[in-house]
Amino acid sequence: MTEVVCRRMLKHEDEDSPEKCRERRRRRIEMRRLAASSPPLTPSQNHRKENPNWADCSVESKRIRTAENSDLQVATAATSSSSPSSSGDYREASSEPERKPVFGTMSVAGRSREMEDSIAVRTRLCRPEISGRRSVHFFAVFDGHGGPHVAALCRERMHVFVEEELKRVGLRGESESGSGNSSSKEEHDDEEEEEEGLEERWRRVMRKSFERMDAIALTTCACGSVGYKCGCHLVEVTLGGSTAVVALLTPDHIVVANCGDSRAVLCRGGVAIPLSQDHKPDRSDEQARVEAAGGRVIFVNGARVEGILAMSRAIGDKYLKPFVTSEPEITFTKREPEDECLILASDGLWDVLSSELACDVARECLREVTPAPDAAIDLNSGPRIEDEGAGALYPSRSVLAAALLTRLALGRKSFDNISVIVVDLKKS
Template sequence: MTEVVCQRMLNHEDEDSPEKCRERRRRRIEMRRLAAISAASSPPLTPSQNRKENPNWADCSSAESKRIRTAENSDLQATAASSSSPSSSGDYREASSEPERKPVFGTMSVAGRSREMEDAIDVRTRLCRPEISGRRSVHFFAVFDGHGGPHVAALCRERMHVFVEEELKRVGLRGESESGSGNSSSKEEHDEEEEEGGLEERWRRAMRKSFERMDAVALSTCACGCVGYKCGCHLVEVALGGSTAVVALLTPDHIIVANCGDSRAVLCRGGVAIPLSQDHKPDRSDELARIEAAGGRVIFGNGARVAGILAMSRAIGDKFLKPFVTSEPEITFTKREPEDECLILASDGLWDVISSELACDVARECLREVTPAPDAAIDLNSGPRIEDEGAGALYPSRSVLAAALLTRLALGRKSSDNISVIVVDLKKS
């Protein structure tokens, strides 16, 4: 199936030379190896353990990008839905005794044709069970696309989920204190506020505060890991570096997406691609007006760029471009529907060469259940097997296959950037 889809998408290219065929074969082998790593079950490592224990999974020309690739291994190990990490093991049960289903997802992150790996992926199943979600689990998915160095994206990967968890719990406690104090009339007013969108505003407030805290840490943390005045190396990377951030929180009822930059989140609902975020480009009319109102300029040279430097109008970090480049995210609050099929989060390495509609079509095809032939031999003791050029069960789930195929398709369309993809199967989540 994979080869049929790829051939259909790449039929516009001329006949490849033997060198190009060998290069494509090498990339396929590498991606299968990454998918195999994602099937491994191992407990999550601390950031220091990530740097010391995990092997690098791709070539890199600098020591810093090797450190980022090492950190990415923990993402790939946590990809398969069967992961045995403490955050995703066991079945929680609510007070109503209804079992809570684990999210089914797949990830893929490759350097592609770029020399350095500056992307980072973070997935935290059952991040927390705050009061704001009715004590039901909140699942965390995020893609960070660094620029000016990989350290800000790596820092976001290590800290963003911590800030989100703290803010969600704080908002929940504030809600309890508001509803539990005062007279009955104040409690009735609070209930009316919840019905009229107060709950949504509490989610938005938590996400805005999380991004604000993450930006403050990124601006004060050096690439060497030291914070503020404690650093003596005076690396300029901390002032020049930054990262996009698209964060999706999945609950049984809603999908909350906070976006800052040109990474993107797309929901596939009934075969229709629904954007859950908008790319923050400097030439977007509202972003251009905001930048000029702050005293900045957008210069058009090799695309629209803030001060002729940055090709996005919002990002975490970028100390020298404040306040023109802001870290305030745009947030969408979407109610889940039975027609929801999958959620795709990816860096611009994918979206530069693949449209949202095409990405949804490819993901839907991969996630579609296929009924085996009546005479097919079925091994009840084996896991799901995805056939791909004799690869057998190298792809542990259809979600991983979808992420791998989207990555492969972007490489085939000559994406020149890092490519990071998360595919969440909402039918099974």
């Protein structure tokens, strides 16, 4: 009886041996795949037979196959381990490292007696969910009036509010908003509707940020005290204000929010594309809005709200509310390969230079040229200093573009403060 059982067991092992061989072959193929994707985790092919732990590796491979249940899931787990999520929104961030934007700034008092402009730049401000966890870069120009107080306050606080609002809104909208509406939109596969929903969330972020900034500007004294508890009673606190043009740069889009007569211009394929419109009181729609709020547009050395302010929208200006609003106009622009540069500047530049001329000058400065002789200065060499004027005279071509635009405005007898930001989109 014992001999019969042994014969049956031997026969059963002989019948299963081809299947076991095929299983071992599949394990070896899978281990080769894993070795190609992550060499440190598996032994090399040259030492497979000599390595005593090769059997353990085969067992571990079988264990992985059982847990993942397919070769596709194993490959997905291996490739997505370097990124925070396996969603398609992260494919660009994982495939290619993000580069810091190349930009140049210049801000001068010019022929004005007091410097009231401010510039704010925050590269890699945050990585919110709305941008697919990719970096958002912040650029802003603030042109103060009635004193530098509000412009300086915007420089210190605006990016903070924008960052907080970006972190609050999710990729599919805020959690506080109606979940029914968001879920119904998610059911649609139309890309245009998804793009419109994304644009609306960016607009909500910028509107809320400007609203919070205006509230702080109306309740903060120039000395830093909130609620006027300091007793300074400075005139500039109640009469002061500032324009604000803010640009958020992502790998896919350019979001610009403008309040006042500062301006943002995109140079695309040699063509100047305005990303903002100046809020002048004599603009037909702005004049209608001011008059509907009970205000007047009086022409005193140009169109002015109540004969005082030469712009119809601004942050601050407590005594001109609600005629002067802080609500920004927002543009949402998809980036294209033809984009060359982005220019943000105060009205000290735009009063004497057209958008087309500014783009022509900037793109000439940013254009790559053939290597100069050894005696010439290479503007692309050496450390790049974006915000400071130290080091080389013009440490980058974007700094050269900002400086040349400023000099042109001064040469054309601009009497206002001049502040310029030039972002090289080809290298950003």
